[in-house]
Amino acid sequence: MMIKVQSADFCVGEEYSRLRQNADSDGAIVTFTGLVRDFNQDGSVSSMFIEHYPGMTEKSLMKICSEARMRWELGQISVIHRIGHLTASEQIVFVGVTAKHRKEAFEGAQFIMDYLKNSAPLWKKEGTLSGMKWVDSKTSDEQALTRWYEDKQVS
Amino acid sequence: MMIKVQSADFCVGEEYSRLRQNADSDGAIVTFTGLVRDFNQDGSVSSMFIEHYPGMTEKSLMKICSEARMRWELGQISVIHRIGHLTASEQIVFVGVTAKHRKEAFEGAQFIMDYLKNSAPLWKKEGTLSGMKWVDSKTSDEQALTRWYEDKQVS
Amino acid sequence: MINIKFFADFRERAGVASLKLEQSGETTVASLVETLLEQNNDFEFLSSKNVLIAVNQTLSASDAKINDGDEVAFFPPVTGG
Amino acid sequence: MINIKFFADFRERAGVASLKLEQSGETTVASLVETLLEQNNDFEFLSSKNVLIAVNQTLSASDAKINDGDEVAFFPPVTGG
Numbered sequence: 001m002m003i004k005v006q007s008a009d010f011c012v013g014e015e016y017s018r019l020r021q022n023a024d025s026d027g028a029i030v031t032f033t034g035l036v037r038d039f040n041q042d043g044s045v046s047s048m049f050i051e052h053y054p055g056m057t058e059k060s061l062m063k064i065c066s067e068a069r070m071r072w073e074l075g076q077i078s079v080i081h082r083i084g085h086l087t088a089s090e091q092i093v094f095v096g097v098t099a100k101h102r103k104e105a106f107e108g109a110q111f112i113m114d115y116l117k118n119s120a121p122l123w124k125k126e127g128t129l130s131g132m133k134w135v136d137s138k139t140s141d142e143q144a145l146t147r148w149y150e151d152k153q154v155s
Numbered sequence: 156m157m158i159k160v161q162s163a164d165f166c167v168g169e170e171y172s173r174l175r176q177n178a179d180s181d182g183a184i185v186t187f188t189g190l191v192r193d194f195n196q197d198g199s200v201s202s203m204f205i206e207h208y209p210g211m212t213e214k215s216l217m218k219i220c221s222e223a224r225m226r227w228e229l230g231q232i233s234v235i236h237r238i239g240h241l242t243a244s245e246q247i248v249f250v251g252v253t254a255k256h257r258k259e260a261f262e263g264a265q266f267i268m269d270y271l272k273n274s275a276p277l278w279k280k281e282g283t284l285s286g287m288k289w290v291d292s293k294t295s296d297e298q299a300l301t302r303w304y305e306d307k308q309v310s
Numbered sequence: 311m312i313n314i315k316f317f318a319d320f321r322e323r324a325g326v327a328s329l330k331l332e333q334s335g336e337t338t339v340a341s342l343v344e345t346l347l348e349q350n351n352d353f354e355f356l357s358s359k360n361v362l363i364a365v366n367q368t369l370s371a372s373d374a375k376i377n378d379g380d381e382v383a384f385f386p387p388v389t390g391g
Numbered sequence: 392m393i394n395i396k397f398f399a400d401f402r403e404r405a406g407v408a409s410l411k412l413e414q415s416g417e418t419t420v421a422s423l424v425e426t427l428l429e430q431n432n433d434f435e436f437l438s439s440k441n442v443l444i445a446v447n448q449t450l451s452a453s454d455a456k457i458n459d460g461d462e463v464a465f466f467p468p469v470t471g472g
Contacts (some may be wrong), residue, residue, distance in 0.1 A: 012175075012186075013168015020167075020190070023244075027192035030185065030264075031167075032257060034472055035175070046286035050471065051399050053464060056448035083470060089178075093472050102187060102391075103299060106265045109185075113257055113472060118448065121443075121464075122471025123399035134400045137468035144258060189391055205390065206318050208383060211367035236390060248391050257472075268391060274369065276362075276383075277390025278318035289319045292360075292387035 001077050003061045004050060007084040010094055019076045019096045026075040026098040028105040032113055034093040036086050046127050048086045053121035057081070064115040068097075071111065071148075072104040079112065083121060111148055117141040156232050158216045160207060162239040165249055174231045174251045182254040183260040187268055189248040191241050201282050203241045207282040208276035212236070219270045223252075224267065227259040234267065236277060263266075266303055272296040312342065312376060317385035323355045333378055339363050340372040342382060360387055393423065393457060404436045414459055420444050421453040423463060441468055459467035 002018075004010075012033055019029055036048050065077045075098035082092050095112050099105035124135040157173075159165075167188055174184055220232045230253035237247050250267050254260035279290040296307050312333045316324040331345065346353040355361070364383040365374045376382055393414045399403040412426065419438070427434040428459040438454055446455045 011168070012171045016167045016186075016188070017172070018288045020188075023190065025192055027190050029190070031171075032261070033171070033175075033184045034257065035178065035182050035184070036292070037180055051402075052471070053445070053448070054465070055398070056393055056464070058447055059448050060450075100192070100267075101295075102189065102268055103295075104189070106261060108267075110257075110261045113198070113261075117469070117472040119469065120471050121466060121469055122400065123467065124470045126397070131425070134467070135470045136472050140256075199313070206321075207390070208317055208364070209316070211364055211383070214367050272388070272391040274383060274388065275390050276317065276364070276388055278386065279389045282317070289386070290389045293390050294348070296391075 002079070003058055003065070004078075004080045005054075005057050005061075006080065006084060007068050007082060007090060009082070010080050012091075012094065015078055015080070015094055015096055019078060019098050022076050023098040024075060026100055026105075028100070028102040029096065029098045030105040030109040031096045032109050033091055034113075036088050036090050036092060046088060048090075048092075048127065049132070050081075050083045050086065050092070051123045051125065052081075052083045056121050060120045063118065064112055064119065066114070068108045068111050072099065072106045072108045072111075074104060076078065077108070077112070079116070080130045081116070081120070083122070095113040110119050114141070114148065118145055122134065156218065156220050157234070158213055158220070159214050159233075159235045160209075160238060161235065162217075162237060164237070164246060165235050167243055167246075167249065170235070170249055174233060174253050177196055177231050178253040179230065181260075183255070183257040184251065184253045185257075185260040185264040186252075187248075187250045187264050188246055189268075191243050191247060193246050201243060203245075203247075203282065204280040205236075205238045205247070206278045206280065207236075207238045211276050214250055215275045216271065219274065222270070223263045223270070227254065227263045229254050229259060229263045232263070232267070236271070236275070238277070239290055263276070268306050269296070269299045269303065273300055284309065311378060313378060313379075313381045314342075314346075315381065315383040317383065317387050320355060320361075320384050323352065333376075336375055336377050338372070339365065339370065339374050339376060339382060342376060343372070359367055361385075362387060392459060394460075394462045395423075396405065396464040401411065401436060401442075401465050402466050403464075406433055414457075417456055417458050419453070420446065420451065420455050420457060420463060422423065423457060424453070437465060442466075443468060 080094040105123040233251040235249040252264040
């Protein structure tokens with residue numbers, strides 16, 4: 001389990017190689033990368049600032065990954081979240097998961113992203129045409145969680 | 156849409172970069188990579204041979220990707236499947252998808268893999284302790300398809 | 311002329327990767343299979359349950375129509391990915 | 392002493408990132424919020440519906456118990472990822 005909260009960019013190729021190197025007998029590797037989109041609900045986004053709660057962010061990401069491990073048989077897990085100033089089309093977040101089978105790898109990665117979006121203490125401020133503005137949380141992100149409720153819940 | 160059926164290995168980092176470069180306003184990139192696992196139901200796998208139906212394999216993969224596009228708003232799609240001789244822990248298959256939102260990217264990539272496993276004319280022969288042996292198709296792969304049946308079916 | 315192809319396990323059991331069969335007028339995959347079985351016992355595997363059929367590289371059922379010049383392939387359930 | 396932190400929009404509205412509050416004996420987050428509201432109108436945002444609370448860096452409810460030395464954070468719904 002590798003958790004990083006950093007202002008520096010990351011290289012998906014390198015992260016993938018690290019996961020693969022340690023994948024042992026796993027046959028499936030799924031990666032998710034989130035990018036700054038060059039638009040959103042309120043108009044053109046030219047830059048972004050991501051604030052976080054130092055210490056708690058890492059703790060929260062660790063907890064989400066542990067919860068994913070309790071639900072699926074997962075091998076390697078890597079989560080990287082960037083903080084600070086970002087510009088359009090930059091990489092924000094990376095989640096990589098290895099597993100014996102593809103279903104576990106897909107679901108594990110998707111679960112981690114859904115919970116990260118809803119419980120990791122990170123906040124986006126977007127630079128739009130009308131100035132810097134805190135991004136509102138989306139109900140679609142809350143809804144995304146409901147599919148994982150059958151079993152148990154990450155607090 | 157980029158479909159490749161090749162004996163050469165591929166580089167996930169490069170494939171990711173190509174997807175990202177053309178991602179335009181997409182905020183999510185999901186990649187899946189399948190590896191030769193160093194074991195299976197019947198004992199240790201040391202090598203593998205993948206046979207395909209030249210022409211139909213490409214046609215079938217194109218059809219699966221088109222079907223995925225009809226169900227989700229997807230941006231870039233890349234599918235690479237290797238053929239010929241492979242050894243343990245080598246990369247077999249790559250699926251990469253970009254989309255505006257993560258849900259679409261995850262589901263699109265998972266859908267493509269589920270249908271590829273069940274309808275692309277490719278066959279694995281594994282070198283086990285007891286000689287080369289054609290791999291049996293798995294019921295779990297057929298079951299994986301059922302979640303996509305709600306809408307319509309790829310023939 | 312119908313162009314017939316076998317893949318994987320079926321190719322090995324048939325002992326050939328492809329063969330051509332004289333055919334005049336429209337027929338179906340099912341009657342093509344009957345013709346093959348009459349010709350040679352090695353094609354016995356074509357009567358098993360797990361036979362996938364592609365006509366001109368598109369998955370098809372055994373009642374699919376075939377005509378002169380068509381390509382018909384027989385193969386076991388796929389195991390790629 | 393309770394160590395109080397604010398993040399994002401709340402940090403800007405509070406006008407401070409953190410502050411310390413004298414506290415003897417056990418109390419709850421809810422009564423801590425009352426104390427803050429009595430002190431300063433700027434903390435009005437703490438009575439809105441969308442306030443997330445973390446006690447010692449773990450998401451908690453407003454009836455969570457807090458003691459001397461605890462860290463209590465208030466922040467709006469998260470928007471990372």
